[in-house]
Amino acid sequence: MRLFKSSAQDWYKQRWHRWLDKRIPASARQQMSLNSIFILPTGFGWAFIIMAISLFLLGTNYQNNLMLLLCYLLLSIMLLALFYTHQNFSYLALKALTVDPFHCHQTGQLVLQVTPHRQHKNKYVNGQLLVSWLTLPRTHPVVVELNHKTTTFLLDNTGSQTLCIPLSYETRGLHRLPRVTLACDFPLGLFKCWTHLDFDSKVIVYPQPIEGDVNYALAGNDEEESAASLQFSNASDFYALTDYHIGQPLNRVAWKQVAKNGNWVIKQFASPQSDITTLSVNDTIDIERAISVLTYHILLLSEENAVFGLKFRSIDIAPSSGKEHSKACLHALACLESSPSPSPSPKVSHYSAFNIQRDAVNKKQRS
Numbered sequence: 001m002r003l004f005k006s007s008a009q010d011w012y013k014q015r016w017h018r019w020l021d022k023r024i025p026a027s028a029r030q031q032m033s034l035n036s037i038f039i040l041p042t043g044f045g046w047a048f049i050i051m052a053i054s055l056f057l058l059g060t061n062y063q064n065n066l067m068l069l070l071c072y073l074l075l076s077i078m079l080l081a082l083f084y085t086h087q088n089f090s091y092l093a094l095k096a097l098t099v100d101p102f103h104c105h106q107t108g109q110l111v112l113q114v115t116p117h118r119q120h121k122n123k124y125v126n127g128q129l130l131v132s133w134l135t136l137p138r139t140h141p142v143v144v145e146l147n148h149k150t151t152t153f154l155l156d157n158t159g160s161q162t163l164c165i166p167l168s169y170e171t172r173g174l175h176r177l178p179r180v181t182l183a184c185d186f187p188l189g190l191f192k193c194w195t196h197l198d199f200d201s202k203v204i205v206y207p208q209p210i211e212g213d214v215n216y217a218l219a220g221n222d223e224e225e226s227a228a229s230l231q232f233s234n235a236s237d238f239y240a241l242t243d244y245h246i247g248q249p250l251n252r253v254a255w256k257q258v259a260k261n262g263n264w265v266i267k268q269f270a271s272p273q274s275d276i277t278t279l280s281v282n283d284t285i286d287i288e289r290a291i292s293v294l295t296y297h298i299l300l301l302s303e304e305n306a307v308f309g310l311k312f313r314s315i316d317i318a319p320s321s322g323k324e325h326s327k328a329c330l331h332a333l334a335c336l337e338s339s340p341s342p343s344p345s346p347k348v349s350h351y352s353a354f355n356i357q358r359d360a361v362n363k364k365q366r367s
Contacts, residue, residue, distance in 0.1 A: 020179065020196055020198075021198070023035050023036070024036045024195070024196060024197060024198065025198070026198035026199070026200035027198075027199070027200055028095060028096050028199055028200055028201070029093070029094070029095045029096075029115070030093070030094050030095075030096075030197045030199065031092070031093035031094075031115075031117050031118060032089060032090045032091070032092045032093070032117070032195065033090070036195045036197070037086060037089055037090060037193055037194075037195055038193065038194050038195065039082070039085065039086055039089075039191055039192065039193045039194075040191065040192060041190060041191055041192075042185055042189055042190060042191065042192045044189050044190060045078070045081075045189070045190035045191055045192075048074065048078060048190055049078065051074065052071050052074040052075050052078070053071075055067050055068075055070055055071040055074070056068065056071040059071055077188070077190075078190060081187065081188045081190040081191055082190075082191050084187055085184075085185065085186065085187065085188075085190070085191040085192075085193055086191075086193055088125055088126055088127065088184065088186050088187065088193075089125060089184050089186075089193035089195075090117075090120075091117050091120050091123045091124055091125045092114075092117070092125040092129075092182070092184075093114070093115045093116060093117040093118070094112045094113065094114060094115065094163075094182075094197070094199075095112070095113045095115050096110065096111070096112055096113075096199035096200075096201050097111040097112070097113060097162075099111075099177070099201055099202070099203040101203065101204040101205065101206055101327070101330070101331075101334075102203075102205065102206065103205070103206045103207065103208055103209065103295075104169060104170060104171065104172055104205055104206070104207060104208040105168065105170060105208055106168065107166050107167070107168050108166070108167050108168065108169075108203060108205075109164045109165065109166055109167070110164075110165045110167060110177060110180070110199075110201060110203075111162055111163070111164050111165075112131075112162065112163040112164075112165065112180075112199070113161075113162050113163075114155070114160065114161040114162070114163070124155070124157050125155055125157075125184065125186075126155060126157055126186050126187070127154075127155060127184050127185070127186025127187065128152055128153070128154055128155070128184065128185075128186070129152070129153045129154075129155055129163070129182060129183070129184050130150050130151075130152055130182070130183040130184070131150065131151045131152075131153060131163060131165055131180060131181070131182050132149065132150040132151065132180075132181050133165075133167065133178050133179075133180060133181070134178050134179040134180065134181050134196050149166075151163075151165055151166065165180065167203075169203075169205045171205065172205050172206060172207045172208075172291070172333075172334045173204075173205060173334055173335060174202055174203075174204055174205075174334070174335055175202065175203050175205055176201075176202050177199065177201045177202065177203060179196045179197060179198045180196070180197050180198075180199065181194060181195070181196050182194060182195055182197065183195075204330075204331055204334055204335075205334060206295060206330045206331075206333070206334050207288075207291045207292050207294075207295040207330075207333055207334060208292050208295070209292060209295045209296035209299055210289065210292035210293055210295075210296055211293070211296050212289070212292075212293035212296065213293070214279050214280065214281050214293055214294060214297050215279070215280045215281060215282070216277045216278075216279065217277060217278040217280060217311075241254060241257070241265045241266070241267060242265060242266060243264070243265060243266075244264035244265055244266050252266040252267050253265070253266050253267075254266065254267055276307045276308070276309075276319045277301075277306070277307075277308045277309070277319070278308065278309040278310070278311050278319060279294055279297055279298070279301075279308055279309065279310050279311070279312075280310075280311045280312055281293060281294060281312060287313075287336075287338055288338065290312065291312075291333050291336065294310065294312060294329075294333060295330060295333055298310070298326055298329050298330060298333075299326075302323070302326040305321055305322075306321060307319050307320060307321045308320075308321070310329045310332065310333075312333075312336075313336065314336070315329075315332045315333070315336060317329055317332060
């Protein structure tokens with residue numbers, strides 16, 4: 001029974017998404033139209049309708065024209081609210097900006113920018129806009145931690161507003177974002193307009209950094225010379241003030257400090273000499289933990305602006321430095337497959353070996 005229920009739900013979800021993909025195609029820019037807007041009465045709207053019907057029944061039963069007049073007035077308000085709610089929501093136009101990468105179990109943001117509608121350039125949507133993620137996955141469970149939460153935005157009727165929708169993933173990799181559900185019940189809250197938009201956005205989710213040990217392979221020839229991280233010579237970067245010793249050059253003396261408090265100190269300068277290293281881990285470590293540990297050390301070396309490379313399984317990135325290099329390393333780790341692709345089943349070789357053995361037996365029997 002559970003298997004049948006699960007298969008029925010999967011079939012419904014796939015059919016639902018196929019229908020949505022056909023009715024509301026994916027695009028980085030979305031604007032409301034008749035095909036993309038759905039409208040139904042809210043709970044308050046249904047109560048309003050029931051009250052109007054009750055007044056109509058009471059008015060006809062007791063032949064009370066005042067009740068009938070009130071009923072017709074309420075129905076007129078309902079019809080006006082229906083058109084105005086739909087018209088207000090039809091002015092909405094949005095553009096999705098690039099989603100910045102973030103790490104697992106952290107919160108990222110999908111930024112939507114409110115843009116003028118092509119057909120209604122001087123009119124903008126009013127009221128509160130409720131934004132949430134569509135909880136129905138496409139073909140496999142999409143782990144979006146904040147699906148059950150709804151973010152509320154108060155639109156300011158200027159057309160230059162940005163909406164930041166939070167999201168969080170529990171798995172690394174390149175993920176396609178699910179559809180975004182937007183709803184509004186302006187002006188009276190009797191009807192609710194909503195839509196499910198696909199902004200055709202993808203996000204890179206970096207691995208979660210975990211502290212651990214990695215292998216630092218130095219690229220220098222002299223191991224002792226490469227281990228030095230600071231070189232105190234004729235450098236130009238100020239490093240620290242130290243006590244003056246007899247024999248040290250006088251041009252290094254901090255004369256302002258001497259004149260101020262009488263303490264003889266000298267200026268020391270340092271030029272950072274980055275070790276060119278290559279990060280790697282042992283093959284015996286679990287792949288997910290190894291990726292997380294490498295991520296931690298990449299972030300650590302990036303803060304120090306060090307020169308490093310990365311070598312792990314199919315990843316081989318030459319040593320370099322800078323933000324772009326760090327992003328390239330994190331991107332490679334995020335998109336690395338957890339397990340190697342399965343090798344094809346060796347049915348042909350087994351069949352050939354069986355034939356060879358059978359031919360040998362037949363030949364022996366004949367002889």
